[in-house]
Amino acid sequence: SQTIHQWPATLVQPVGSPLSLECTVEGTSNPNLYWYRQAAGRGLQLLFYSVGIGQISSEVPQNLSASRPQDRQFILSSKKLLLSDSGFYLCAWSVVGVGNQPQHFGDGTRLSIL
Amino acid sequence: RKEVEQDPGPFNVPEGATVAFNCTYSNSASQSFFWYRQDCRKEPKLLMSVYSSGNEDGRFTAQLNRASQYISLLIRDSKLSDSATYLCVVSGTGGRRALTFGSGTRLQVQP
Numbered sequence: 001s002q003t004i005h006q007w008p009a010t011l012v013q014p015v016g017s018p019l020s021l022e023c024t025v026e027g028t029s030n031p032n033l034y035w036y037r038q039a040a041g042r043g044l045q046l047l048f049y050s051v052g053i054g055q056i057s058s059e060v061p062q063n064l065s066a067s068r069p070q071d072r073q074f075i076l077s078s079k080k081l082l083l084s085d086s087g088f089y090l091c092a093w094s095v096v097g098v099g100n101q102p103q104h105f106g107d108g109t110r111l112s113i114l
Numbered sequence: 115r116k117e118v119e120q121d122p123g124p125f126n127v128p129e130g131a132t133v134a135f136n137c138t139y140s141n142s143a144s145q146s147f148f149w150y151r152q153d154c155r156k157e158p159k160l161l162m163s164v165y166s167s168g169n170e171d172g173r174f175t176a177q178l179n180r181a182s183q184y185i186s187l188l189i190r191d192s193k194l195s196d197s198a199t200y201l202c203v204v205s206g207t208g209g210r211r212a213l214t215f216g217s218g219t220r221l222q223v224q225p
Contacts, residue, residue, distance in 0.1 A: 034212060043201075043217035044158070059212070090157055100146040100205030103159035103213055 006091045006106030007031060014114050019078040021062075021109050023091030031093040033074040035066055037078065038088040050074060051096070065092035086113045118204050118216035124177050126222045133193045135219045137185040137202030146205035147178055151188050151198045152218060158201055161187075192223045 006023045011026060019069040025031050035047040046059045048066035056066050063082060067075045074091060088110050120137045128134045139147075147164035162169065164176040164185055175188040184196050185202055199218040 036215075044215040046212050049212045068134075088155075100213060102146075102148050102160045102163060102203075104160065108157045110155075 002093070004091060004093055004104060004106040006109060007015060008109055009107060010110045010112075012112045012114060013081055013085055016080050019076070019081050019111070020091070021076040021089055021111075023074045023076075023106055024072055025074075025093045028072070028093070028095065030096060032096060032101075033068060034042070034045075034092040034094075035074065035076050036090045036092065038090065040087070044090065047076070081113050083113050086111055116216075117141060117214045120202050120216040120218060120219045124218060124220040126224060127180055127192055128224055129192055129194060132188065133192055133221060134189075134191045135187045135200055135202075135221075137187075137193075137201075138221050139183050139185070139204040141204065141214075142180075142183060143204075144204045144206075147176075147185050148187075148203040148213070149174075149176055150201040150203055150215070152201055153198050158215070161200070164169075171223075189221075190193045192221075193225055194223050194225060197221055 003026045032051055034049045036044045037047055038044050039066045048058055050056050052070055064078050088108050090108045091106040094101040094103045118139050149161040150158040151161045152158040162171050162176055164178045166178055168177045173190045177186045201218045201219045202216040203213045
C-alpha cells in the first residue's frame with residue numbers, strides 16, 4: 001500500500017532563517033505531488049504541484065520554492081522565512097489518471113516563525 | 115466569488131441526529147468532487163468521492179447537482195466521532211492537476 005512521510009512534525013524557526021521540509025511517498029511510481037499551507041482557522045492554500053521529476057508549478061508567488069529531485073521526493077524550501085510563513089504545511093500525493101484523482105495527505109508540519 | 119463555498123458552521127447536533135452540509139462551486143467545467151474530513155490539528159482525510167448519480171457509504175450520502183453547481187453531504191445517525199471539519203473539494207481545470215478545497219464546515223456532535 002502507499003504511504004506518505006513528511007517531516008519534521010513541528011518546527012520553530014526565527015524570522016530570516018532558511019527552511020527545508022521534506023516529503024516522500026512509498027508504494028507508487030510517478031505520483032503527482034503537492035504542497036499546501038493552512039493558516040490557523042483557514043482553508044488549504046495550494047503552494048506548488050509537480051507532475052514529474054524537476055517539474056514544478058507554482059500557484060502563489062512568494063518566498064518559498066519547491067523541488068522534486070527524485071520521483072517520490074518533494075521538498076519545500078525558503079532562503080529567508082517571514083512571519084507570514086507560519087502555518088500548517090501539508091504534502092499530498094495522487095495517482096496519475098483520467099480526470100482529477102483524490103489526494104492523500106501526510107501528517108503535516110506545524111511551522112511557527114518567531 | 116470563492117471557487118468553493120461552504121457554510122463554516124459550527125453545526126452543533128445531538129448524537130443520532132441527521133445533518134446535511136452544502137457546498138457550491140464556481141467552475142462549471144469541474145469534473146471531480148470529493149468530501150474530506152479534517153480533525154483538529156490533523157491532516158485532511160478522504161471521506162468519499164461524489165458521483166453524478168449520488169452515492170452512499172454507510173451513514174454518509176453525497177449528492178451532486180451539476181446544473182446548480184452544488185454538492186451535499188448527509189450524515190445519518192451522527193456519532194460523537196463524527197465531530198470534525200468537513201471539506202468540500204472540487205477539481206481544477208485546464209492544465210491544473212490540483213484540487214480546490216473549501217474552507218470547511220465544522221460539525222460538533224454532542225452527547
